């Protein structure tokens with residue numbers, strides 16, 4: 001008996017479904033792409049239970065004729081291409097003719113459709129691979145594809161589905177990728193009875209970005225435009241100061257299709273290099289139009305990758321377009337004296353605040369500050385009896401990074417304490433800062449070269465780690481909740497990661513479709529960070545983390561991020577006292593360090609090594 005056999009069609013389809021139907025968001029993608037290909041002006045997406053129970057996409061496009069209905073759910077049946085050559089002039093989003101067949105093989109599917117020239121609609125049901133007969137029914141022109149019980153017959157797949165919130169996060173992200181390049185099409189996404197996104201038709205992409213994300217984000221974007229040969233680039237890019245903690249804010253579309261492309265990504269990173277810190281990512285929306293003959297879109301089952309005929313050309317054009325815009329921006333900044341005045345005023349104000357609030361200092365008093373591990377105070381509602389420290393958290397202009405050791409009193413954690421005289425020296429050891437980046441310090445047996453940011457970050461990270469034992473982190477209630485605009489889908493994070501946020505001492509409540517109210521903030525971070533930016537980054541990160549629900553890893557990632565943001569920056573000038581304070585803390589942190597993660601903080605050169613270098617043996 002032969003061991004090799006041809007697989008039945010139903011199994012072939014299920015295998016194909018494995019490629020393009022990974023989760024509810026993939027179904028949404030395929031169905032909305034079909035609606036866009038059908039020339040729809042309005043698309044409505046209804047989701048039940050994160051898509052596990054129901055995904056229904058309704059459009060007002062050209063519809064499917066009665067006799068075509070059974071064909072639409074056949075594998076490799078498409079109206080979009082007919083010949084080999086067509087593969088090189090693809091203008092539609094679909095062309096493989098697999099999606100409906102694949103989806104039908106793993107769900108209970110029903111298509112209702114009516115073409116413009118017909119008075120009646122027809123409905124077709126497919127279940128368990130069985131295709132029914134088209135039956136007449138009443139419906140407006142257009143198509144509705146209703147998918148129920150996704151993966152009911154593939155338990156292995158169903159097991160990988162996450163919570164409804166997480167699946168909704170993926171669906172929302174998918175909607176962004178479909179809706180941003182098609183501003184003239186109106187979209188509505190509903191989850192159960194909640195309208196998640198309502199995107200009216202508009203002529204401009206900037207407006208679409210605003211209605212999907214926030215007005216604030218859209219308003220700050222810089223337009224980019226470049227045309228050359230078969231290539232046209234339109235872009236909306238954020239100034240470097242608007243960088244994010246996650247790479248997902250790089251949106252690249254090729255001929256209306258969302259793609260991930262390493263050449264374009266590289267060009268983007270290159271354009272922003274030296275303008276944003278390492279580990280940060282720019283916010284970029286790039287729309288590339290190119291002659292379909294110059295790009296192959298048929299290289300990936302979900303078409304998320306493309307192959308360029310001339311990748312170097314694409315790379316250089318993207319780089320030029322962005323670089324040109326960003327350098328103009330830099331120039332504008334340098335020429336704007338108003339900015340400088342504002343900056344001076346902020347610094348002056350910060351100093352006034354500092355002197356107003358600082359206690360008269362009689363002597364260094366490191367012992368008076370609660371040390372790490374001290375019992376944290378619960379956040380006190382300010383209205384009852386405003387703690388003196390709450391004054392520090394009142395809406396203030398963003399202060400410049402606070403110098404180490406001279407923070408406003410009672411803002412936790414204790415500022416780096418004054419240097420303890422090293423036992424090995426009679427005098428205070430020599431320590432200087434060079435290039436505002438490194439500290440060079442004398443030790444009993446040689447010298448140290450220290451990366452100031454890396455060291456401070458490490459110290460703060462260790463302090464935070466110690467406090468893990470005493471969760472939640474001590475937090476401070478703001479006198480006035482701070483309103484922060486965030487993309488609407490981030491609101492789900494508040495619920496999904498409520499426990500973690502509580503442990504971090506962060507209290508956020510929904511305050512509008514795209515607004516959260518910050519009620520309490522970790523004392524540890526105090527005024528060290530720009531709170532809205534911190535909250536936005538944190539929510540970004542948590543919304544991505546849905547896929548990786550390992551709580552411990554996530555906590556450490558977040559602590560890492562807190563430490564990094566609160567630490568002195570590479571490039572910040574430090575006073576002598578601050579330098580010595582850092583050094584004193586260094587000894588403690590190095591000793592207590594359990595996990596030497598990341599980059600080295602310190603190079604140690606011994607006298608012997610130095611002598612050897614100078615041939616003194």
Ligand code: ADP
Pocket residue numbers: 030034035038059061062063064072073077078079080093094095096097098099100101143
């Ligand atoms: P593809 O999009 O690659 O052609 P699909 O399996 O997604 O393959 O769809 C098969 C065919 O069904 C399409 O080529 C199109 O003719 C038809 N079709 C699917 N959805 C719609 C829709 N919403 N409106 C009109 N026609 C549709």
Ligand code: MG
Pocket residue numbers: 030033034093094095097099100
């Ligand atoms: Mg399709």
